[in-house]
Amino acid sequence: MSASIGNHARAAAVALATPAWAVAVALTAAGLVGALAPLGIVGLPDPGAATRVGLPLVQTLRDVAALTTVGALVLATTCVPAAREAELNKLSGAQRRLVALAQFAASAWALTSGLLIVLVYSDVSGTALHAPGFTEQAVFFFVRFELGRYALWGAGFAALVALGCAMSSRMGGVGVTTVIAVVGLWPIALTGHAAGILNHDEAVNLQMFHLLGIAVWMGGLVSLVVVRRQLGGGLGPTVRRYSTLAGWCVVLVTMSGLFAAWLRLPSIASVASPYGLLLGMKLTAVSALAGAGWWQRRRTMARLEAGDSGAFWWLVSVELAVLSGTAGLGVALSRTAPPAPDGGARPLTASESLLGRSLPEPLDAAGWFTSWDLDTxxxxxxxxxxxxxxxxxxxxxxxxxxxxxxxxxxxxxxxxxxxxxxxxxxxxxxxxxxxxxxxxxxxxxxxxxxxxxxxxxxxxxxxxxxRRDDGSQGxxxxxxxxxxxxxxxxxxxxxxxxxxxxxxxxxxxxxxxxxxxxxxxxxxxxxxxxxxxxxxxxxxxxxxxxxxxxxxxxxxxxxxxxxxxxxxxxxxxxxxxxxxxxxxxxxxxxxxxxxxxxxxxxxxxxxxxxxxxxxxxxxxxxxxxxxxxxxADGRERRRFDRREARGQDRELTAYNNYLGALARAEETRGATPPTMGRRSEDIHQEQGDRP
Incomplete structure (x- = not known):
């Protein structure tokens, strides 16, 4: 009994500590780079301390909620076994608990996204939250402006995911809800620290890959903590499948982070900028965690399958601490301006502002094969x-x-x-x-x-x-x-x-x-x-x-x-x-x-x-x-020949008998009547002689 209470207490502590630690890292990093202080520029309005502090705080909670939602749904749809073989399409107890966790996290995702709309408008307009007419202006902002519509779409996707979790009782519905949750990460990628640079489209694509990898990795860990007791004997296979999934997420997060850093940092010297330092800290933490996690999992999996609960908590606690910290660093990065190119910032041309890159050179015949613009x-x-x-x-x-x-x-x-x-x-x-x-x-x-x-x-x-043999969906x-x-x-x-x-x-x-x-x-x-x-x-x-x-x-x-x-x-x-x-x-x-x-x-x-x-x-x-x-005709012909060979030409014999019956019937109906052997003029003569 005491062991069960201890496990519940540790699970609750880990679940609550994850967003709290992410918020602490985000606020600390934003404070170090000066993102929480007033701009101090004459002529530019200040939205106030509530917006400057509240924006990264709410954004961090939104990100943690979104990542947890996606991770819980992916874990439920790919790693957790079903309850009984006879109910493969129904949710097991562990899967129902994961869907409930996703519903709670998606509701928090929708709520924080709604709050974020207000804070984003206050930040970009420099208007305090208590200013007269603020509500009407904020509504106009998220309806008519692209940045506001992105936040509105994010809240809508989150609400739809929460509704899908509430209505899903079978794996098909959970699968559709998972796809919607993954798509819901796209508005976050559009407004994250990928936004606002010249190569915007390429950075958004990389940010989407980065968010997806972090979501499955970190959200899956949080979900394992919550559902551990319901898994029982299935904890070992579930963790093993999750570890394989997390390994691919490590590759995805690392590669997308490296290419994103290459896009955002215009030179080696820019690594020393506040943006470069935060980005370097984030990449270092993920890379170190990848190496340590690989070494640790090799030692932990055997202990975990042997029933050692301490191995599980050690594995989860360290990874969650680092991953939630990197999520907080990501929020701080979104509040930090990337370094300007060498020579300072310059006004963008019309084509650069529209395309996000320079206008290409004239296209000639060779350019059909030599012109490349990599789509990330x-x-x-x-x-x-x-x-x-x-x-x-x-x-x-x-x-x-x-x-x-x-x-x-x-x-x-x-x-x-x-x-x-x-x-x-x-x-x-x-x-x-x-x-x-x-x-x-x-x-x-x-x-x-x-x-x-x-x-x-x-x-x-x-x-x-x-093929999966335990009812889980691979x-x-x-x-x-x-x-x-x-x-x-x-x-x-x-x-x-x-x-x-x-x-x-x-x-x-x-x-x-x-x-x-x-x-x-x-x-x-x-x-x-x-x-x-x-x-x-x-x-x-x-x-x-x-x-x-x-x-x-x-x-x-x-x-x-x-x-x-x-x-x-x-x-x-x-x-x-x-x-x-x-x-x-x-x-x-x-x-x-x-x-x-x-x-x-x-x-x-x-x-x-x-x-x-x-x-x-x-x-x-x-x-x-x-x-x-x-x-297809050849296959049908060969199929017919094989069938006839097995049946000793039964269909061919039946067809020949049918033709013979037709011939005999024709002979019977075709016997020459008495009048047909006479001349036609004799017949007409006899018909003419009749009264």
């Missing part, structure tokens, strides 16, 4: 896709199973095309030239999905991923659940997929606000890329795919569907070539591009390229469809 979101995803596929093929072949070389080639080609479209010339010039934007769009929507589908990644994953189980989910079945229906593929393209370019938003907003650009990649993948999978999950129509209907869909695509390109209205004119004019074609000529070129780039995916799909059709 899609570059890691594309490289990871290639690495996973090659690793899976190697693993499959080591087991003695064959895998077609052309499938591997197709997948690699699709990933390379995706990397070129997002990081090569289309990515570098997609927001500057409409023609290159169209190249990027058509490559992602038509070319990349066809090659990815022909690689049959779902089949490869199902053949290489391990990658294989979640993949099977997704491909058989009702929304995927509806969206993957051939007609629905074809309509979504064509209509979304027409709506996107017909509505100038959507197209222009994808140029102005990094979030809209990411959503556009993911949407058209998914729409193209579902359409290609419904026509030429062979992965399990979707129901595909007969081959003649597939051919008709491909022809009609690409016919509408060509018609859209021709209509775009004929229009005289320049899409997103204000955006392209504001860039003040001094080189290249006029806006109208460049749009005509883009529409022409869009038409042309739809032809070779059509040819690839037609060839794949023809080969698949011939192979």
């Amino acid at each position: 979101l899609f570059l890691p995803l594309g490289v990871a896709g290639i690495a996973w596929y090659l690793w899976s093929v190697r693993r499959l072949r080591r087991r003695g199973a064959a895998w077609a070389w052309w499938r591997t080639t197709s997948w690699v080609v699709g990933c390379l095309l995706f990397l070129w479209a997002t990081n090569g010339a289309p990515g570098a010039y997609g927001r500057v030239l409409f023609s290159m934007h169209m190249v990027q769009h058509m490559t992602i929507a038509t070319s990349v999905p066809v090659f990815l589908v022909l690689g049959t990644p779902v089949t490869l994953a199902l053949r290489t991923l391990r 990658p294989r189980e979640w993949l099977l659940g997704v491909v058989h989910a009702l929304p995927v079945q509806l969206l993957g229906h051939p007609i629905v997929a074809a309509v979504m593929f064509v209509v979304s393209m027409v709506v996107f370019y017909s509505s100038s606000s959507l197209f222009e938003a994808s140029l102005e907003s990094h979030t809209a650009h990411v959503l556009m890329t993911l949407h058209f990649l998914l729409a193209g993948y579902l359409f290609a999978e419904s026509v030429v795919g062979s992965d399990p999950g979707l129901r595909r129509p007969p081959y003649p209907l597939r051919v008709l569907l491909v022809m009609v869909t690409f016919g509408f695509h060509a018609l859209f390109a021709v209509s775009l070539m004929a229009t005289s209205t320049v899409l997103a004119r204000q955006w392209f004019e504001a860039l003040s591009r001094p080189w290249g074609r006029s806006l109208a000529d460049d749009q005509y070129l883009g529409a022409s390229l869009g038409w042309a780039l739809g032809e070779y995916p059509l040819a690839v799909m037609a060839a794949a469809l023809l080969v698949s059709w011939v192979r």
